[in-house]
Amino acid sequence: MLNDHTWRFSFPGLENLSPAVSDLLNKQAVPAVLKKDAVIFGPGKPAENLLLLGSGTVRVQQLSESGREIVLYRVHAGESCVLTTACLLAFEDYSAEGVAETNVEAILIPRDTFDKLMAVSIEFRAFVFEAYSKRITDLFMVIEEIAFKRMDIRVAQKLLDFQDAHKALHVTHQQMALELGTAREVVSRQLKEFERRGWLTLSRGLIELRDPAAIGRLAQAS
Amino acid sequence: MLNDHTWRFSFPGLENLSPAVSDLLNKQAVPAVLKKDAVIFGPGKPAENLLLLGSGTVRVQQLSESGREIVLYRVHAGESCVLTTACLLAFEDYSAEGVAETNVEAILIPRDTFDKLMAVSIEFRAFVFEAYSKRITDLFMVIEEIAFKRMDIRVAQKLLDFQDAHKALHVTHQQMALELGTAREVVSRQLKEFERRGWLTLSRGLIELRDPAAIGRLAQAS
DNA sequence: GCGGTTCTTGTGACAATGTCACAGACAGGT
DNA sequence: ACCTGTCTGTGACATTGTCACAAGAACCGC
Structure with a gap:
């Protein structure tokens, strides 16, 4: 071609x-x-x-x-x-x-x-x-x-940006951290907190969004 | 002209x-x-x-x-x-x-x-x-x-960059904070710590460097 | 299967930085 | 002297970054 x-x-x-x-x-x-x-x-x-x-x-x-x-x-x-x-x-x-x-x-x-x-x-x-x-x-x-932006908001935005057609992300926490310029532990903590709120479920190399609307509301926050 | x-x-x-x-x-x-x-x-x-x-x-x-x-x-x-x-x-x-x-x-x-x-x-x-x-x-x-850089190092670098011919800076802490993209309180604290170490003296709108060499050593640190 | 290996994730403790609320100090004008 | 606005100092607390380390999960060769 x-x-x-x-x-x-x-x-x-x-x-x-x-x-x-x-x-x-x-x-x-x-x-x-x-x-x-x-x-x-x-x-x-x-x-x-x-x-x-x-x-x-x-x-x-x-x-x-x-x-x-x-x-x-x-x-x-x-x-x-x-x-x-x-x-x-x-x-x-x-x-x-x-x-x-x-x-x-x-x-x-x-x-x-x-x-x-x-x-x-x-x-x-x-x-x-x-x-x-x-x-x-x-x-x-x-x-x-x-x-200037809070890390939880930035994580939420990346989740929405990178989700595939099935509301899932095939990425490791380390890869998310690289996107955001922060440390892996920081991402892990945020994701764990989101999981605790029922917004998503975590497994090895996979994040599945359960409540994109809630994540979106956080991502919008000033 | x-x-x-x-x-x-x-x-x-x-x-x-x-x-x-x-x-x-x-x-x-x-x-x-x-x-x-x-x-x-x-x-x-x-x-x-x-x-x-x-x-x-x-x-x-x-x-x-x-x-x-x-x-x-x-x-x-x-x-x-x-x-x-x-x-x-x-x-x-x-x-x-x-x-x-x-x-x-x-x-x-x-x-x-x-x-x-x-x-x-x-x-x-x-x-x-x-x-x-x-x-x-x-x-x-x-x-x-x-x-990626620590704030104390960045403050030290700005002090050296902005000093005039008399090793002094006619700036407010707020102006330093603007240069660094941080909050004024953070700059005030760092400067106070430097003053405690005898590296400089602070007065209203004026910073006088007393030990530029020491400040330089911090600025070099990885 | 089983052990070994690597990658990934979880977690606690602590340090560094950012935010908020105030108080006091200083300079300039009247 | 007094008032006023700006500048600085500080404590309390929240957020983020760092470090050390452990537990799980996937993978591989055997």
Whole structure:
């Protein structure tokens, strides 16, 4: 599916390119496949290409010295991973990394092609700037959450966000803690408290929501 | 100083523009002066221009519903404030705002001139992308700090960062708390503890460092 | 099955941080 | 001096983070 030029239909932001630009993109872009859990960029791994995701998701997370982590945001199909070009281009050492959360089909755009596209296409520029804006607002939201929001509310929100079609979550407490940037014990305690209230039931690697409405009411609380 | 075209010498990132590009910039850029404490952008204040700071600083901060705040980063002379164009261009409601921390001399670049410059100048593109990268890494560092670092260490670091030539800080505890995204009482307690150890002396609106070396040792601690 | 191993979860004790309610201290104006 | 608003100090308590450790559950080889 990625070796012809149909892949670009996955990118709503790139629909209105002029034929010449479209052509350039088709000629220079390199399809690639990344395996689940591959580290796409990270401390000491400079990236040379802009990444466009055709399928799958990439998780961007921050590591701390003490071993704790927090998920900053996810890049989904149809979006570009601007960090690979911009953030890693020059700046000081920081410890964010990007990991393929599933198998990923992606398009690599080399640096000079990227630059050419920025020069010739207003649509491409809009596409890139939207990506940047989205990432920055994502980071703002993360900061707001960790700096100002109560942990029980954040746990409740994650439960609702991550539940599947059967109101269940196949995650460990440790994985929840990583999402929230806190310690596993904190998550365990909150979940246990929710279980005590009858809002959910816990088993190994599985959380089943029994009263999503109640959880939702907590998640709404200021 | 801003009504001729000498202002551009303040911007190291814009030194190597070609004459034609330089000319465009000189013709279209609009000098402006912003008073101290002016709100440059914020919730419900869309901005239409890219801002280049000739002098002064702009503080970008996040507000919470509960009234607490945190400083995200500062824009200094010679830098561009990318949020004014990109972040506010479309996205959902968030509550960051930019405030002139001093009187500010700035250059406004209208949206279409900005776009033109992005199209024609590789140097200008590099300038803009560096600005974006810097902001994103700034935000990463803020997240790392508030999520993973101990408060006593963060207070110690701020003391060293903000001290003047006489090892003193003319700030209130409330202002320190805003920098750190915490409550005033927490800062007061930490400072009192430092005073007890003989590291500094406290008086109303003034902190005088007595043993910066000791404070530095704490600031270094993992 | 059985023992060994690893991953996951539970828990208590304690430290660090955040919240709330006040009181007192200080500076400036009148 | 008095009033007023701002700034600082403090105790009590709630929430969150850290540490140490134990118990359960899944998995594997045998």
